[in-house]
Amino acid sequence: MAENHSSPTSSLILARTLHVVRQGDAPPIISLPPHLLPDSEEAAxxxxxxxxxxxxPVRGWKVGASSSVSEPSAAPLHAETLFSDGVILPADFFNHRGVEAEIAYRFDKAVGPDLSADAILSAVGSVHPAIEVVDTRFIEPGCQSRLTHMADQQNHGALILGPAYSDWRNFDPAQEKFVMRIDHHRVSEKVGGNAVNDLTRLLVWLANHASKRGLPIEAGTVVTTGSLSGAFFVPHRTHVSVQFNTLGTVTAFLE
Known part of the structure; x- marks a missing residue:
């Protein structure tokens, strides 16, 4: 068989560029040549x-939408960026530290081949309080186009998952109150906060989306559903906690 000498695609080159920054083997990216910039969601x-x-291995997803009717967007998350409540994250794990209060779901069963809403939701096992740490492989948050940041795993840095709440079908995210604290000072307090009131819509959309991309939802997959609080960028040695009325509390310490 003849050896394939074709050049890497621009999407692969960009992925490799982002990956080496994520691994700490290169400094954050200041700018990119125009031919590497994604020009569509499909390219991202x-x-x-x-x-x-x-x-x-992919063990999670982040998914979100700007309203209850808008098209969601998503990014797969690697196992190495998923953590449990109370984790201490090392200083060199991030370039930036934007902390957000979120609600995440865990699939206890794999999804497919039936991708109906009933089949997808029957695979969900629990809902959890969560903290996402927003990060970017670029020199500053928000310095690139929406599509470029989408390509960069939608600015994902880490996800910290709190305790499981199994009665998730009777849990109403739109009515759930939370208090977020940074170094024990209250910074956000809301009821609801997600632009999408029915978060199960995101789960159903994601399962279909992930299947089409060849990354179907497996048993144990965690899905976080978008920011409730907005991002608070914090310095080194910061304690973060989010306390929910129903779901309980999740904490993390960023060295």
Missing amino acids: YEVQNHLASLGG
Whole structure:
């Protein structure tokens, strides 16, 4: 068989560039040549797919939408960025530290081949309080186009998962109150906060989306559903906690 000498695609080159920064083997990116910039959501997702293959097993997703009717967007998350309540995260794990209060779901069973809403939701096992740490492989948060940041795993740094709440079908995210604290000072307090009131819509959309991308939802997959609080960028040695009325509390310490 003849050896393939074709050049890597721009999406693969960008994925490799992002990956080496994530691994700490290169400094944050100041700018990119125009030919590497994704020009569509499909191109951004292609970069994400390459990152998924470069970064180890996918054990989670982040998904969100700007309203209850808008098209969601998503990014696969690697096992190495998923943590449990109370974790201490080392100083060199991030370039930036934007902490957000979120609600995450865990699939106890794999999804597919039936991708109906009933089948997808029957695979969900629990809902959890969560903290996402927003990060970017670029020199500053928000310094690139929406599509470029989408390619960069939608600015994902880490996800910290709190205790499981199994009665998730009777849990109403829109009515759930939370208090977020940074170094024990209250910074956000809301009821609800997600632009999408029915978070199960995101789970159903994601399961279909992930299947089409060849990354179907497996048993144990964690899905976080978007920020409730907005991002608070914090310095080194910061304690973060989010206390929910129903779901309980999740904490993390960022060295």
